[in-house]
Amino acid sequence: MAEAALPALAPVTLGADEKLRVVATTNIIGDVVRRVGGDAIDLTQLLPAGSDPHSYQAKPDDLRQLNRADVIFINGLHLEEAMQPVLANLDGGAPVIAVNIGVPTREFGGGRGAEAEHAGADPHTWMDVRNVERWVENIVVALSALDPAHAEIFDANAAAYQTQLDTLHQELVAAVASLPAQQRKLVTDHDNLGYLADAYGFTVTGAVIPSLSTLAAPSAQELAALQQQVEQEGVKAIFVGTTVNPNVANQIAGDTGAVVIPIYTGSLSDASGPAATYIDMMRHDMAQIVAALQQ
Numbered sequence: 001m002a003e004a005a006l007p008a009l010a011p012v013t014l015g016a017d018e019k020l021r022v023v024a025t026t027n028i029i030g031d032v033v034r035r036v037g038g039d040a041i042d043l044t045q046l047l048p049a050g051s052d053p054h055s056y057q058a059k060p061d062d063l064r065q066l067n068r069a070d071v072i073f074i075n076g077l078h079l080e081e082a083m084q085p086v087l088a089n090l091d092g093g094a095p096v097i098a099v100n101i102g103v104p105t106r107e108f109g110g111g112r113g114a115e116a117e118h119a120g121a122d123p124h125t126w127m128d129v130r131n132v133e134r135w136v137e138n139i140v141v142a143l144s145a146l147d148p149a150h151a152e153i154f155d156a157n158a159a160a161y162q163t164q165l166d167t168l169h170q171e172l173v174a175a176v177a178s179l180p181a182q183q184r185k186l187v188t189d190h191d192n193l194g195y196l197a198d199a200y201g202f203t204v205t206g207a208v209i210p211s212l213s214t215l216a217a218p219s220a221q222e223l224a225a226l227q228q229q230v231e232q233e234g235v236k237a238i239f240v241g242t243t244v245n246p247n248v249a250n251q252i253a254g255d256t257g258a259v260v261i262p263i264y265t266g267s268l269s270d271a272s273g274p275a276a277t278y279i280d281m282m283r284h285d286m287a288q289i290v291a292a293l294q295q
């Protein structure tokens with residue numbers, strides 16, 4: 001389980017032309033915060049499209065934004081592990097709020113080598129839409145406490161977005177329904193699709209990096225075992241996030257006849273890509289997954 005409750009938040013004193021200064025770490029969190037805050041907030045999102053949230057390190061300008069913020073939204077659950085030293089030592093005094101407060105987390109027990117380092121709660125909660133609905137609840141409560149003058153706007157924005165998320169969740173459930181149960185098997189780049197699997201009826205049968213973080217490295221034995229599994233089970237596709245180096249997955253695919261299918265997991269695409277928003281990302285990924293497994 002993530003942290004249970006939001007911290008107590010006092011209203012920020014804002015001038016007549018001033019907006020609440022909000023920083024979000026990942027671009028997925030940034031998109032969700034933007035849906036709730038709309039034009040009423042001044043939002044800075046730190047991670048550019050295509051960056052890996054596990055390995056991203058804060059740049060000098062990020063540090064300036066973090067130190068002048070009124071509130072900082074993070075994923076938590078050690079997702080932003082390379083940024084943690086910066087987040088833990090800010091001068092600005094802004095509350096740092098994990099959007100995953102109250103989200104029931106998957107526990108990952110990996111007990112060997114690279115896996116043991118990253119055992120614990122799985123940070124990739126957004127791959128189940130219902131968890132992002134919880135993010136929205138946390139974000140609206142936090143923004144409304146910090147900027148009560150705009151609480152009605154935040155509430156209205158959040159309600160409209162929750163309706164879209166409900167629809168998205170139903171769409172994803174429906175998309176999987178056409179796929180025979182024995183074909184609902186996922187092999188991934190690292191262990192990032194656990195929530196998606198649990199929510200939408202898949203099994204994760206293997207990962208190139210058998211870890212919750214991309215910062216771990218697979219052993220030669222682990223790779224050999226994965227290759228054998230891909231061959232024996234006739235795995236057709238390896239789903240590789242766009243933020244991850246696909247070399248090893250490409251090699252396994254080349255040796256086994258599987259195909260590598262790019263999906264968006266740690267980051268949105270840029271504005272012209274197929275995953276410019278969180279909703280587009282989930283829709284695109286599910287379409288890619290279902291198409292690849294239906295072959």
Ligand SMILES: [Zn+2]
Nearest residue numbers: 192212214266
């Ligand atoms: Zn990840």
